[in-house]
Each structure stands twice: as C-alpha cells, then as structure tokens.
Amino acid sequence: MTLTGKTSRLIVALGLLAGGLTVISAPAAVAATAVARLLPNADFESSATTPAGWAVTGSAVATVASPTHSGVVAARVTDTSSSTGVSLRSTRITTLPGESLTASIWANRTSGSGGVLYLEFWRADGGRALAVSTPLTAASGWQRVTAIGIAPDDAVTATMLAYSSLTDVSSIVWDDATVASVMPSLRKVPDAGFEEPRGGGSPTEWAVYAPGGSATVVDTPVHSGRAALRTVDTSTSDEVSVLSRQIPAAGGETFTASVWANRISGASGVLYLEYYGSSDTRLTAVTATVPAGGWRQVSATASAPSGTVGLRVRLYSLQSTTGTTVWDDVTLKSTSEPSYVSALAADATVLFVGDQRVDYYTGVTRQMNPGTKTGPVLSGVDTWDANPRLSGTVLPGGPGYQMWYATSTGTGFAESVDGITWSRNGRTAAIYPQAMHGVVQNRDWTPESGGPKFFMLRPAATGDPKPRHYYPMQSADGIIWTAVPGSSPIPGWDVANVTYDPVTGRYIAMTKQYPTDYAPPAVPPGPRTVWVATSTDFAVWTAPRPSFAADVADSGLIPIGTGKHGTTAWSEIYGMPAIRYGDQYLGTPWVFDIAYSPNRDNGDPGPDTGRSHIGLAASSDLVNWSRPNRTDLILPGPVMSWDWGFALTGTTLLNVLVDGEWQTRLYYGAFAGEHSCTAAAVSAGDCTVVQGNSKIGLISWPQDRFESFHGAGTVVTRPLSPAGATLRVNYDPGPSGTLIVSVVDDQGEPIRDYAATDAVAVTANALAPGVAVSWSGRTTLPAGPIRLRFDLTGGDLYSFTIS
Structure with missing residues (x-):
C-alpha cells in the first residue's frame, strides 16, 4: 500500500507500531553456504623468482623463502615510491550476476605503511564494474585480510588485487589467497541499482513519498554502475520514504535486506525490511541505521511471520532528523537460498553459454556462432x-x-x-x-x-x-x-x-x-x-x-x-x-x-x-x-x-x-x-x-554449437559430481587445433592417471553427441567431486556431457 498524508506520518512517528506491527532491531546474520573457488597458484608455490599466474604492475615483486605463512615461498611486494603503487593481480575467475564472493589473503607488512586488498569485478569489455577494498590494519606480523562483494549485473569475471597503496612506502609479503562464492539469491529487487532509465529523475519501480524533502536518481556518487538514489531530508517534522515493489516471500523464511549507503550529511538514513500479508497488510518490520563514514553496507534481518505473502524494502529518512544519504545496490538473501549443486545428471549436456559450471578460463575467448x-x-x-x-x-x-x-x-x-x-x-x-x-x-x-x-x-x-x-x-x-x-x-x-x-x-x-x-x-x-x-x-x-x-x-x-x-x-x-x-x-x-x-x-x-x-x-x-x-x-x-x-x-x-x-x-x-x-x-x-x-x-x-570457447587456452570447471562416468566433448579443432582434457582435484592438482600426459588428444571434429575422452586406455572418470580442465591449442569447445 502507499503511505500518504497524516496516516503515513503517524505510522512513522510511532515507529511503524500501528496495527500490531512489530519492529525488530539488532538483526542476526543470514547463514550461507560458500564454495571454494579455484585460484591458480593461490599459495605462490608454483613460482620461480616471480609469482606465476599473477599479473604484476611495477617491478618490485618477487617470491621469497621467508617470511611465509605456509609452504616454501610467498610473494613480496616492495614499494619505494610515494606516488605510484605496486600490485599483484590474480587470474580472473568467472562470476555470475548477484554471486557473492569472499576474497581473503594473509599479509605481513615487514616495513612501512599502507597495503590494501581489492576484490574487483570486470565487465566483458574489460572495464572494471566494481571494486571492494579492505586495508591492512596491524602494523606488522601476519594478518588475514578479507574483502566481500556481490557481482554487479554486468560483471562476468572477478580478480583479487594485493596492492601496496599509492601514497605509502612499504614492503609487504602476501601468502595463501582464497576465494569462496555463494550463489546468487532467488529474490531480486526491481531496479535495485537505480539504473533503469525511465522516471524523469525519480527511481522507477519504487514508490516515493517525500513531504520532508526529495528522492532523485543521481550519477555521482555511485557505489557501482552509473546511477544511485539520493534522499534529501530538510524537515524535522516530515520524512522521505522510498518503497520497493513487493517481492514474493513465505512465513518461516529468514531474509536479509542489504543496501550500500553513503551518509553525506546529517543523521538521516534508515533501512527497513517489511513483511506483508494478504490485502497488502503490513505484518512486521526490521530496521538498520546508516552509519557515517562513506560507503557502508547496511543490513537488516528478520524471519517472516506466519501469513507472509511478500516483502518490501524501504529506504527512509526519519521525521525528526535531516540530512542527505545516497543509496545503491539493494540485495536480498534468504536462509532458503540454494547452494551451488555439484551434482550433474547423466547425459545432461553442459553448454558453455553461461558460467554456472565454469571456474576460470585463460587465453580463450567467448564466441557466438x-x-x-x-x-x-x-x-x-x-x-x-x-x-x-x-x-x-x-x-x-x-x-x-x-x-x-x-x-x-x-x-x-x-x-x-x-x-x-x-x-x-x-x-x-x-x-x-x-x-x-x-x-x-x-x-x-x-x-x-x-x-x-x-x-x-x-x-x-x-x-x-x-x-x-x-x-x-x-x-x-x-x-x-x-x-x-x-x-x-x-x-x-x-x-x-x-x-x-x-x-x-x-x-x-x-x-x-x-x-x-x-x-x-x-x-x-x-x-x-x-x-x-x-x-x-x-x-x-x-x-x-x-x-x-x-x-x-x-x-x-x-x-x-x-x-x-x-x-x-x-x-x-x-x-x-x-x-x-x-x-x-x-x-x-x-x-x-x-x-x-x-x-x-x-x-x-x-x-x-x-x-x-x-x-x-x-x-x-x-x-x-x-x-x-x-x-x-x-x-x-x-x-x-x-x-x-x-x-x-x-x-x-x-x-x-x-x-x-x-x-x-x-x-x-x-x-x-x-x-x-x-x-x-x-x-x-x-x-x-x-x-x-x-x-x-x-x-x-x-x-x-551456439556459443564456444575459441582459440588457444585453458578452461577449468567448478566442482562436478556426475551421475555418469563417460565424458564426451563437442569440439571443433578447426585447421590444426587439439584438445587435452585432464581431471583435477579441488586444489587444481591433476588426479593420478588422469593428468594431461595420460589424456588422448582430441583432434577430429567431434559433432554431437561428441567424442568419448580417454586417459591411457581408461574410459571412465574417477569418483567425484572432480573438476575438468580443458587445454586447447585452437578450435572451438562447445559443450561436454557425462553419461
């Protein structure tokens, strides 16, 4: 329902307690199951004098035998300039729109100051869609640094960036990087990033009630994309309210609503998660206040009461306060969200159209045919x-x-x-x-x-x-x-x-x-x-x-x-x-x-x-x-x-x-x-x-043969637990390409008897249903979970099936 006039102001003044409504504070975090992603040379052990598999900006990066967090070597980044930075960027892993990534790495600042971990999301055109950063905090010694981000809709890959900081001079040793992901939510908020172009400056698909000020779409500052929502509250007796469309929900589910918010001035800015029953009756709500200090992710969590049919997110400025807040990237998560499913049904063809089954790829390009x-x-x-x-x-x-x-x-x-x-x-x-x-x-x-x-x-x-x-x-x-x-x-x-x-x-x-x-x-x-x-x-x-x-x-x-x-x-x-x-x-x-x-x-x-x-x-x-x-x-x-x-x-x-x-x-x-x-x-x-x-x-x-990985390079899958045992590939070698398929474990290491040296190369045009892959006479895959690694010298890889 739309809040209007004195009724709206009275409900808000009472803290939304009217009509039996309950407000819950201090939300608990929503549980989520994360799956480890394969990051090549994450421990820097597969290296000589420089970190293999990592892109280096600046010359002062080398592997060292001491100190290390684990293993034999780590990567040292030495920054001697206060005007330029030195960086160490990982291989790009695939990401799905809305997928949550957690990047972590151990860092030891042996001298100087600074040091930042970035989690970066990249568009298909090579442009950076979003970067989330976490600075080192301890002056010295090993510390674990973590950056968490949700992939924007236009992001296709992500990287981890270990950075020395632009204005600092330092020597930092990095070791044991990890990335884990949680699958995208099944609930979306329409126009969650305020990017939709209609509306004439107002946010489309959101209901605005702003007797205390205004709510408009702006192009700066933004958390990601090209637009965000700015609420300006200039009244101590009226509010600004921006309410989303209703999203289906059921009683018993626990949801977390999150938003990135930047409190520009004043004390304004509250996130509401509201549950609704039949006839658009509001049942309960939970709030979270936007803190000061630049872009901050604010979350509110509550269980849906019995009779819930839907939920809404409200971005709100209290009647009694004034100020300006910018909002962006609204997300929903539920405790009933599915995790990544490694199970693969027998004969279920996996196409290389999307990246649901792809962990990372290097060298090859995506080609529509x-x-x-x-x-x-x-x-x-x-x-x-x-x-x-x-x-x-x-x-x-x-x-x-x-x-x-x-x-x-x-x-x-x-x-x-x-x-x-x-x-x-x-x-x-x-x-x-x-x-x-x-x-x-x-x-x-x-x-x-x-x-x-x-x-x-x-x-x-x-x-x-x-x-x-x-x-x-x-x-x-x-x-x-x-x-x-x-x-x-x-x-x-x-x-x-x-x-x-x-x-x-x-x-x-x-x-x-x-x-x-x-x-x-x-x-x-x-x-x-x-x-x-x-x-x-x-x-x-x-x-x-x-x-x-x-x-x-x-x-x-x-x-x-x-x-x-x-x-x-x-x-x-x-x-x-x-x-x-x-x-x-x-x-x-x-x-x-x-x-x-x-x-x-x-x-x-x-x-x-x-x-x-x-x-x-x-x-x-x-x-x-x-x-x-x-x-x-x-x-x-x-x-x-x-x-x-x-x-x-x-x-x-x-x-x-x-x-x-x-x-x-x-x-x-x-x-x-x-x-x-x-x-x-x-x-x-x-x-x-x-x-x-x-x-x-x-x-x-x-x-x-709709879409393929084309050219020379490597494609590695996410974990698979196939019901079948015989692997078939749909592959066109072109004039002179070959395909080698190896089976690797969760760390990317070859499984015995299924390494690249055991594989029989595919060199002929393998039309559907594809050619069976073998390894030194073995024609069946080992028990899962496994990952498949495809190494191409050329041609087009379209799909695989395990029967």
Whole structure:
C-alpha cells in the first residue's frame, strides 16, 4: 500500500507500531553456504623468482623463502615510491550476476605503511564494474585480510588485487589467497541499482513519498554502475520514504535486506525490511541505521511471520532528523537460498553459454556462432494472418511438426512434415481470437488417457475480471480451447512465453511486467522486464518474481546516434522464453533498443520506437542469468529485409536428425520495420523504417554449437559430481587445433592417471553427441567431486556431457 498524508506520518512517528506491527532491531546474520573457488597458484608455490599466474604492475615483486605463512615461498611486494603503487593481480575467475564472493589473503607488512586488498569485478569489455577494498590494519606480523562483494549485473569475471597503496612506502609479503562464492539469491529487487532509465529523475519501480524533502536518481556518487538514489531530508517534522515493489516471500523464511549507503550529511538514513500479508497488510518490520563514514553496507534481518505473502524494502529518512544519504545496490538473501549443486545428471549436456559450471578460463575467448538461416518458412497469405510471427511454439506432432503463431487477427495454426514447408490445411481464419503465448503438451497426457493434450496462456480479454493477467487454457487437439478448470490467472501484460521443464516437472511462464503496485505519480512507469512463475498442474501458479532485465551493458552496445530527438537510446527486454536444455535453462532475450519514447517518463510505453535483436543467456534457477557474450544469437538481415527490424523467437529448441547429423533448430519471427514505426512517425523523425512485413524463419546449428570457447587456452570447471562416468566433448579443432582434457582435484592438482600426459588428444571434429575422452586406455572418470580442465591449442569447445 502507499503511505500518504497524516496516516503515513503517524505510522512513522510511532515507529511503524500501528496495527500490531512489530519492529525488530539488532538483526542476526543470514547463514550461507560458500564454495571454494579455484585460484591458480593461490599459495605462490608454483613460482620461480616471480609469482606465476599473477599479473604484476611495477617491478618490485618477487617470491621469497621467508617470511611465509605456509609452504616454501610467498610473494613480496616492495614499494619505494610515494606516488605510484605496486600490485599483484590474480587470474580472473568467472562470476555470475548477484554471486557473492569472499576474497581473503594473509599479509605481513615487514616495513612501512599502507597495503590494501581489492576484490574487483570486470565487465566483458574489460572495464572494471566494481571494486571492494579492505586495508591492512596491524602494523606488522601476519594478518588475514578479507574483502566481500556481490557481482554487479554486468560483471562476468572477478580478480583479487594485493596492492601496496599509492601514497605509502612499504614492503609487504602476501601468502595463501582464497576465494569462496555463494550463489546468487532467488529474490531480486526491481531496479535495485537505480539504473533503469525511465522516471524523469525519480527511481522507477519504487514508490516515493517525500513531504520532508526529495528522492532523485543521481550519477555521482555511485557505489557501482552509473546511477544511485539520493534522499534529501530538510524537515524535522516530515520524512522521505522510498518503497520497493513487493517481492514474493513465505512465513518461516529468514531474509536479509542489504543496501550500500553513503551518509553525506546529517543523521538521516534508515533501512527497513517489511513483511506483508494478504490485502497488502503490513505484518512486521526490521530496521538498520546508516552509519557515517562513506560507503557502508547496511543490513537488516528478520524471519517472516506466519501469513507472509511478500516483502518490501524501504529506504527512509526519519521525521525528526535531516540530512542527505545516497543509496545503491539493494540485495536480498534468504536462509532458503540454494547452494551451488555439484551434482550433474547423466547425459545432461553442459553448454558453455553461461558460467554456472565454469571456474576460470585463460587465453580463450567467448564466441557466438551464427546459425544457418532458412526461409522465411511462413509468410502471410491473406488479411486474417497478415504479418505472421513468433512468439509462438513449434512442437513435434501431427504429421511431423505443429506450429502455433501470432497473426493480425489472433492465432494461426500450421503443420509440416519436415519443419520447413508448412501448410495451413485450408484454414482461412485464426483458430483463436488472441495470440497464444506459448503452447506446451500436458505432461500427463497419453493417447489412452484422453483429456487435454495441450496447455497455453491467453491474455486478458474485455470482460475478464483481472486485466493485465494471463488465463490458463487447455485443448484436446490444439485448435479448440477452453479454460483450465480451477485455475487462476497470473499477472502479466502483452508478452508471455510458456515452456515445460521435464527435469523438474514444472511448467514455466516468463511474463512481461510493468509496475502495477501503485498508480502514477506514486511510482514512475518502469521498463519492460521479465518475471517468472511456475506450476506443476498449469492451474495453480507460484507468485511471479523478477527474473530478467536489461542492464547497462545492453544499453552500452547500442550504436551511437541511434536515439531520435536527442534521446540517448537504451535497452529493455521485450520478452524471453526459458527453455530447459540439458544441464541448464537457455533464454533467448528479445533485447529492445529504444530509439525514442514519446511517453518515456509518464504513460503508455507502447509507442516506443526502435529495433529488437536476440541474445543468448543461461541459468540454473530461472532467476539468475549469465551472459558473458552479448553478441546477437541471430544476425539481422540487411535494411528493409523481412528480418531486419524487430525479432522475436519461439519457445522451443528442437534437436533434429538431418542427413545423419544432429542439428538444433530455433524458429523466429521478425518485422522488416521498427516497433511502432508508422508512416507518420517516420515523417516526425521518430524512426526510419515503417513496421510490418513480418514473417517466420528458421535458424539452425550443428547440435549444441551456439556459443564456444575459441582459440588457444585453458578452461577449468567448478566442482562436478556426475551421475555418469563417460565424458564426451563437442569440439571443433578447426585447421590444426587439439584438445587435452585432464581431471583435477579441488586444489587444481591433476588426479593420478588422469593428468594431461595420460589424456588422448582430441583432434577430429567431434559433432554431437561428441567424442568419448580417454586417459591411457581408461574410459571412465574417477569418483567425484572432480573438476575438468580443458587445454586447447585452437578450435572451438562447445559443450561436454557425462553419461
């Protein structure tokens, strides 16, 4: 609910005790399970005169035999200048957006002063996204220094940096570095970093109530990214309150809400974690006060009481105080968060699309591999199906394949024997008056069982009790549809993509969301984002939670000059299906690059003009997505061609045997022109190519060959506990490459009989299902947990499977 007027001020004046509300202070820390990450030469023992595997800035770095914290040698950094620093930087390890890293190292300052440990997060373009630092405190002797940070959304790798300090002269010995990580949270706060570009200076997706001052988005100071939120309280009788959207939560869970805060002046700044029941009734809250002293992470922890359905985070300035606070990088953690799961199911292909299974890589680069386009395979034949397009679904069935696709009048239906030549079988009208947003086969259907064979979600129609919702539907033949008995609609608007996960037995709905908790002007309209809900019966669904959004890296890739009327173009996510594929989910985000928005900060975003392109992402939990490569999965055609302007994808990836070789197929739709680009909009200078002329095409790859590690280098996995024992790799050596696979332990040391010298090199093109790897006649892996080390002299490594 929105706090307004005297009621709001009274509740706050009473410390939020009204209506049975309880405030809890002095929170306890949330327990989390950390997993050790593999840091090459972390103890500096694999070294000669300089630390191997570490990058050195400055010349005064050497290994020494004394003092050491453990082992035979350590690394000494000697800084003789008060104007330059000397640094020792580790190999980059992979990180997932939202992953928490704890970097520690032992340090002994033998002379002088200074010394700092940095934990750095890096973007794919090589720029540093965030750095967290901890200085040495003891004057001498061995001390353990630790830096903790959460990876920003655009970070793909992280490093540890042992630094001498810029203005100090010192000699410091470093030894026994470690890095541990905790998987990203399953709860996200929308616009947690205040980076979303809409809002006209106000934070999108947050409700602002500021009778005592103001709350605005600023570009300095920031903790990470390019923006933060500044609250200014100039009144001793009124407050400033900034309240997040509600996030699903359940009674019995213990949550920690954290925020980075910088108290610029005064005594202002309190973090609230609030729990809500049905009818938006607030049940309980916990607070934490922002201390002075620059950027500080502030956390509040409390258990959700019985009856909790959701939580909110409030950034607050008390009525009785004044001051200025800057806020950034809000996070949520729960005691029910999953840890990293090393278990790997038999035959579950691990693609090198995301980094859920990758610990670190050196030398190689990430490469997106363009598929082969066919088509268009379906074009409009009459006014009833003008501009046919996917979003939609292609499933095996009928004579070979069945397609449900969007038309100008609803949903079209076509069938094909080979998946390339399609027939409407004489139909001259849409089978349903609205577009279907993903069709799935009922997991319990058999030819003998009868009942519905297919499910889908339809958008709300005139007369439905809940607008901006999706209603579950069922069908025995895929053509005649009725409501799923006992079902309830789920929130969403304009776009939904429904898939089925056979591994967990869940139906997945990825729906587009806009802020609907509050009516403008209480909260500015936010961007297009994707939320996820799941169901085991297609009738009852979990409450949607934030899943996928564009970030600063997407906007940064838009060509300069794309914006119209002085607009700096930015990216949003128009839609995205989540498709189970082996060990991971694959997402094909429809990245909408907005060139001009006539209602940017107030009103309907429908008239936004611009193009969309298709990316590729991977996830293990449907909430946190890894995108180390932002290159287009589907390259657009030339200007004015049917697939130049605005691309969408279907909800299935199909593996098909063609001429004795397996290939992966993805169907997609596209408009020749731009979103909402009418002739009048072209004349007004809002866009350049009129929308329309949509068709459906097909793109295919040799199976699993979407994205690869390319070139010469090394890739090492995170720990694996496979159910299978036979390792197969999907690898293309190119002209002269080779691949050596060794098995290493948790310290990165080769396991006996499975070292690189035991491995039989892979030198031939190993198409799916891949070639079996062997070691001196051994064809089965040792018992897990293990790590796999891939050493390439060239070529492309796409995936591996353990069966």
